[in-house]
Amino acid sequence: MARMTAARAAVEILKREGVTDAFGVPGAAINPFYKALKEGGGIHHTLARHVEGASHMAEGYTRAKPGNIGVCIGTSGPAGTDMITGLYSAVGDSIPILCITGQAPTNVIHKEDFQAVDIAAIAGPVTKMAVTVLEAAQVPGVFQQAFHLMRSGRPGPVLIDLPIDVQLTEIEFDPDTYEPLPVYKPAATRAQIEKALSYLLASERPVIVAGGGVIGADACDLLTEFAELTRTPVIPTLMGWGALPDDHELNAGMVGVQTSHRYGNATFLESDFVLGIGNRWANRHTGYKLDVYRQGRTFVHVDIEPTQIGRIFPPDYGVVSDAKAALELFVRVARELKAAGRLPDRTEWVAATRERKATLLRRTHFDDVPMKPQRVYEEMNRAFGPETRYVTTIGLSQIAGAQMLHVYKPRHWINCGQAGPLGWTIPAAIGVAKADPQAPVVALSGDYDFQFLIEELAAAAQHRIPYVHVLVNNAYLGLIRQAQLGLDIDFQVNLEFENINTPEIGVYGVDHVKVAEGLGCKAIRVTEPDRLGAAFEEAKKLAEEYRVPVVVEAILERVTNISMSRTMDISDITEFEPLATERSHAPTAISPLKA
Secondary structure (H helix, E strand, O other): OOEEEHHHHHHHHHHHOOOOEEEEOOOHHHHHHHHHHHHHOOOEEEEOOOHHHHHHHHHHHHHHOOOOOEEEEEOOOHHHHHOHHHHHHHHHOOOOEEEEEEEOOOOOHHHOOOOOOOHHHHHHHHOOEEEEOOOHHHHHHHHHHHHHHHHOOOOOOEEEEEEHHHHHOEEEOOHHHOOOOOOOOOOOOHHHHHHHHHHHHHOOOEEEEEOHHHHHOOOHHHHHHHHHHHOOOEEEOOOOOOOOOOOOOOEOOOOOOOOOOHHHHHHHHHOOEEEEEOOOOOHHHHOOOHHHHHOOOEEEEEEOOHHHOOOOOOOOEEEEOOHHHHHHHHHHHHHHHHHOOOOOOOHHHHHHHHHHHOOOOEOOOOOOOOEOHHHHHHHHHHHOOOOOEEEEOOOHHHHHHHHHOOOOOOOOEEEOOOOOOOOOHHHHHHHHHHHOOOOOEEEEEEHHHHHHOOOHHHHHHHOOOOOEEEEEEOOEOHHHHHHHHHHOOOOOOEOOEOOOOOHHHOOEOOOHHHHHHHOOOEEEEEOOHHHHHHHHHHHHHHHHHHOOOEEEEEEEOOOOOOOEOOOOOOOOOEOOOOEOOOHHHOOOOOOOOOO
16 A cells, blocks of 8 residues: 555545645645645646635636636634635526645644634534544545535535644655546436426426526526427526527527526516426526516425425425436436427417517617716727636626626626625636636626735736726726615715826726736727727737736726616516617627617
8 A cells, every 4th residue: 555645645536536736825724735646746836926816716616617616725823714604606506616724733723823824613613524633544535525515516625734743744645546436426317307397297387497507507508408398498597597598599688687587587477387407596587576477477496405395485395406306317317208298389489479579579789988888898898809807706797797698608798696796706706717728718807806805916917817897987896886776875985086197097096907917917998989999809819919907997987786686576676778679779689680
């Protein structure tokens, strides 16, 4: 039997579990692991500038491709606590990432040693497992269990805390005979699928709500086939966006109180049956007025996590199953029903859905200076094609982007849906670009999100990780300002000031161009809407030439209110701007406007 340090055994297990990349920041208590990482080879490490940034890089890396598990590494104490936001974001969206932290020696952990903190207890509520390994011989088993848990059932993150003496202790371990543990995923039975389908067959105006679980299970092709067989319109959630291409005739648009389409909400409110697959019934989708959301509709809910069934409201029928396993059976039974001539004719319902998609549109074309944000997304639709992977977190920029951008493939809208931490976008985009270097990656931020973890631009510059970052700047906490309207205040949300070093930008404060350039990146500032297209094209060329992030800053009007419900009711959306009444008002809409 081979002898090696427990840290080296852990590295060998990472490689055999498929890990090729890691993100992190070294420190005294994790240095033995870094030594093993160097000596073991085979894992490329990206040095972050902040440990929270490393955790979000790991998230982006996982979210970009099926089977990926992002790994982030940090030392003891504050490194672990810095990762908590990343763990929270990952657990909320069912994203498996592995956080590895160093720890004080086992004999002094309880003595308030320097940077000794009970990180396992802190991380417990936001992980599937958080453990401090006190015996070196347990390290292989703990890592093996970690990967088993991350992949089984509802995916999620794990934290493993390694005291420095545990890392350094030699153990017996044979990497050549290591095998990952079998992954467990619950699967629907045929009887369950047949009963679920009986509700669909009995309905007249059904819709499928496709959540992030469909993308996580790599089941989008099955979803498309099932929708086409049964002629059922599909409403993707924010996390499920891309499961069906936006331009597919059965894509009915998104529903919700913020990131929704007018036509999506209208179709949902006309429906009489809803089949939810791999979704959480999140409140930004349902709103708080569940009586409005549920009225006149029958619900079937399919989810991998048993405790999600009935968590928000009791469905008429629930099935605990992995989305792929369920959709395989849905497709099989639907094929049989079609062959037997038992599937209802949905021609009129599908036609009505398509009609709404071509008539209920928001206006995007404005020529105002300073710019309205809607024009930015219109120009992004022109500049960035269907291969683009969009990355964003929260704020009016994300909400407007979800209303106006187009997504055509799974994992091409990468968004932390449940946690929404500011600062997420830059490191997540780095992780996405690292996972798929060939795909065009476009990040989207408001000015405040951009400033939170801006230092990670230097990490991308150092490691030559290019992407385009669209920064919409109104020098405001726009979403919070809009939320304060109901309280009749405008308090502590203003970011404007006159920058003494850059007077030419007026009250827009931070000179993001200088900051980005100082961090080793390229940047372009745009003040007029007709220059956006050229700026995006230039940004793509610069990213390709210099292999660094390129920031395109669009200077917006100070105040814009983006369409959303002020009552958290999907039937009560306030449209603050003029709607599209002719084709030129929404020239990049998926379906050209029928005036």
